[in-house]
Amino acid sequence: MTLPIDLAILTLVVISGIGALAVKDLLGASIVFSAYSFLMCLAWASMGAVDVAFTEAAVGAGVSTVFCVAAVFHTTRRTKD
Amino acid sequence: MNDLLPLIADKYNYWIYIVLMMLGLYAMIGKNNLVKKIIGMNIFQTSIILFYVSIAYKKGGTLPIIMGDAHGGGHAAVHAADYINPLPHCLMLTAIVVSVATLGVALALAIKIYRQYGTLEEDDINHQIRMQAGQ
Structure with a gap:
């Protein structure tokens, strides 16, 4: 069984989405959200x-x-959650 | 049971769409910081775009560009079943532009709230509003 590439990309999308909401620093959350957007763009290209x-x-x-x-x-930059 | 499992596993796009949508909804309701709420709103919007792009996808289909040579290849018969459906793509192009517009307005409102109250935490803002109303 071969792993489809869009499943791999979408798994990374979910991981980075959870990361963007879990980081306790707003600048870090912005950058992880940028990575989320770029991975989503790769998913749509695939x-x-x-x-x-x-x-x-x-x-x-x-x-x-x-x-x-x-x-x-x-x-x-500070956030409580 | 034998044909139910592939039926669920083949539709992984839609499961991931549901996971992302609930993630965004949780962030909009449960998070305390305003910027985190706005990021959650954007995740919600991208999950809906993922749903529409998944609807348009066809296994074995090619990009919605007419194939052919440089000299009148467009006159050949076009089989719609060979191409990925481009209509949801056009709709979602508009949705992306709307999402960045809502992001800009929401962040501008968050900056105004920060200048007024000095914090981005929702419970602190509610506390200050209640204090002002109580005076």
Whole structure:
């Protein structure tokens, strides 16, 4: 039995999603969330949705991360959960 | 039993979609920090996009670009069954743009709340609001 590549990528997506919510530092959470977006973009490229993968790589992994990091620098890094 | 197990295992996209959706819902309800709630909202949105892209996928299908040579290959008969369905992709392209717009507005509101109350924790903000109302 061969392991399908999108199952492997989607497992990494779930792991990084849990990580983004578990990290006790908002800057770290932003960066792990950027990794989540990029892995999701790889999953869509493997499922044949190349245009969605394009947009997600530019908008999700790029602009969202810049927004999150900018918001964290304007507020605080500390979090209780 | 013999044909039920492959039926569940073959649809792993949808199981992972459910896991991601519940993860985002938990973060929106259970987390205390506003930025963590916003990240949970974005995970929720990407899980729905994953659902639509999984609907469009066909095993053995190719990308939705017409195959053929450079000289009028488009005149050949197009079999829709050979191509991955491009309609959900178009819908989800719009959803990605909407999701980054909601992310920007939510983070701007979080920054305004931080300037007003000096914290991003929801219980501290509720406590301060209750103190102000009690005076």
